[in-house]
Amino acid sequence: MKRLLNPLLLWLCMLAACIAVITQTRFAADLSAFMPQAPNARQQMLIEQLRDGIIARLVMVGIEGGDVAERGELSRALAARLREDPAFVGVLNGETSMEARDRAYAFDNRYLLSPAVTPERFTAEGLSDAIGQSLEGLAGSGGMLLKRLLPRDPSGETLALLDQFTGQGQPHQAGGVWASRDETRALLLIQLAADGANTDAVADTLARIERVFATLPDRAADSRLVMSGTAVFTVASRDRIQGDIHRLATASALLVILLLLSIYRSPRLLGLGLLPVGTGILAGIAAVSLAFGNVHGFTLAFGCTLIGESVDYSIYFFIQRGAGVPEKRFWRTVTLGVASSLAGFAVLLVSGFPGLAQLGVFSMAGLVAAALTARFLLPQLAPQHLTLRDLGRFARLIDGLFAQGRRLRPLLLLLVALSAGFLWHKGDAVWNRQLNALSPVTRAEQDLDMSLRNELGAPDMRYIAALTAPDTEAALQAAEAVGRVLREEVVRGHLGGFTSPAQFLPSRQLQAARQAALPDADDLRAHLAAATRDLPLRPERLEGFVEDVQTSRTQPLLSRTDLKGTALALGYDSLVVQRAQDVLILLPLRAPAGQEEIDLPVLEAALAGAGLQDVIVLDILEESTGLFASYLGEAKRLVGFGMLAIFLLLFAALRSLPRALRAVAPLACAVLLVAAGLLAAGVQLTILHLIGLLLVVAIGRNYTLFFDSGARSADPAQQRQVQVSMVVANLTTVSSFGVLAFSSVPVLSYLGCTVGPGAALALLCAAILARPADHADAA
DSSP, rough: OHHHHHHHHHHHHHOOOHHHHHHTTTTTTTGGGOOOOOOOOHHHHHHHHHHHHHHHHHHEEEEEESSSHHHHHHHHHHHHHHTTTTTEEEEEEOOOHHHHHEEEEEEEEEEHTTTOOGGGGGGHHHHHHHHHHHHHHHHSHHHHHHHHTTTTOOOOOHHHHTTTTTTTOOOOEEEEEEOOTTSEEEEEEEEEOOOOOHHHHHHHHHHHHHHHHTTTTTTOTTTTEEEEEEHHHHHHHHHHHHHHHHHHOOOEEEEEHHHHHHHHHHHHHHHHHHHHHHHHHHHHHHHHHHHHHHHHHOOOOOOHHHHHHHHHHHHHHHHHTTOOOOOOOHHHHHHHHHHHHHHHHHGGOOOOHHHHHHHHHHHHHHHHHHIIIIIIIIIHHSSOOOOOOOOOHHHHHHHHHHHHHHGEEEEEEHHHHHHHHHHHHHHHGGGGOGGGGGOOOOOHHHHHHHHHHHTTOOOOOOOEEEEEEESSHHHHHHHHHHHHHHHHHHHHOOOOOOOOOHHHHHOOHHHHHHHSSSOOOOEEEEEEHHHHTSSSSOOOHHHHHHHHHHHHHHHHOOOOGGGTTHHHHHHHHHEEOOSSSSSSEEEEOOOOOSSSSHHHHHHHHHHHHHTTTEEEEEEEHHHHHHHHHHHHHHHHHHHHHHHHHHHHHOOOOOOOOHHHHHHHHHHHHHHHHHHHHHTTTTTTOHHHHHHHHHHHHHHHHHHHHHHHHHHTTTTTHHHHHHHHHHHHHHHHHHHHHHHHTTTHHHHHHHHHHHHHHHOOOOOOOOHHHOOOOOOOOOO
């Protein structure tokens, strides 16, 4: 009894500790978890945008159903309710009251905001040129607006402000709010206050939008809300991953349970056999949580497939023990297999990418916990005399098939050679280096996002210029310096336009300089008299202009508080990021008209020529692709080192180079065959395929080790039972992973379509390449 009590108590204590950790664990789903831990400045900027920048916090909303008037009312009611909630930084829907506040802010403060305000602008000559241009503009398409503005803004500062935003798309309006061009959808743009990396907080904020909409009065029966954006994708991806894990893990577990029940014929043995699996999964989750502070959904998906290997331990134990195979013999083989798996996955720990490192920690902790449970708990809890199904006929059938399979060696070697040649011929085309290769976002979700983005005229945020400064004032001054260079590039045609927070709120230094450029009333009247001498405009009509200039000369300088209640506040807050040590400024860039790309080297050279070398110009598409390519390169190296570590450990344990080569040859064949098969089916390999191949090696090396030990067995009956245990274990692996191949989540599908066929091929190759027992050397 004491012999049982000690392992059982230790196991229960470990289980309780794991559960306690898991209850406090945060599960993440954003792709930034699969970014490098120590990135360069460009990569860091990309990660911040994905995790918590403007990209992560903007939500595009559409209201469908009803008629134009009903959608307009719903849009206004929803926006009003959300603006009262501190969970939302800003809510824009284009309604008249919001636009009136924006116009009032721009017009009342035009002399502090306009980039055209300089001392020269208000000389007699400067006013003459400015007023002359305004008069010429009366005949243009904006004549009505200019006619209203002329008495108070003859120098055209309002138009100078508008010119800063030339090229930015403006949403269509219907029913007094933003709407799609076909007027079937009202549109809103919302910025969340929640940290983009906090998926739970983001999910709660998105749920608030839906709850508020559901409680709005006078909704049409067919009214509905649609949302898109990175935040929406993150939450949907997490839910989809968790849903698929639950659904497919349940299906996988049922298949394994039915298979094992047909063999064990005992619910007790079934329950005991699943103990290592559950223990391994709990230990893996707890270990990752303690090491990283969160568990990524990809890691969880990978970990739940641990059933494919850890269930093998109990299968080997029950079937081989029932056949009288000495426990010392198969535990030695299993221990060597576990050790080789640990050596393979250990290399992932040194990865600079948290995603790979998490997979390494999970795999190692899970396998150790599962193996220890099987080794020390199962022998104590299992009955001494096992009554399993009589597998004698099945064992002889398997033995005969394996014996016949050895005749297929030439064919296998030919297929392997063709697969290797095919992969060599494909070269770099084997790999998918796109970041969205791992994204679980559906095509329908992507189409909705593109539709809303086009209708709202929202920037695609592909190109961003970014800079940092110790405080907001210094950051705005730096943004103004960058803006001067960018304006020159717009004139040269190298840039279509840009957006800067300094356009919404200039630095205090620049505002003070513009105030100083404004003349007093007497000087201004004298300059106006001279400027209008040859113009069809009497200076007496411009007294409102004189009064406004005098008001601007003495008004308090603008601050962020003055933006409150305007749509401009959302633009400013999106581009000014207060960080712990500094302030980050973002300036979205637009490509020249008719072009999709910006010549970044030209832009960087212009900035460097102005002494602005510290400004980072980021192509998010290129950086994400390059980052993922480096991630893939590191993953290939690490997986290669992992496989090498497995070989070296087998060589050290088997103490024979020929035996070690025979042990890994089937695994190499399986890897080549499954990789070539996937590529022939039109599937480019990703990081998850690589991890799947490493898992194929980790699972398959048990088969080769048991064949190796069986070749040295003096008891053919026992060896046949060993082969049966391998086939049963293989069936559970193929079943558990094969189900994942049907997942809608790429990370699960990639693992399933790699490990399922790979494990089956590993067993077949091991059987075909195994040496018959009667040809074996003495042990």
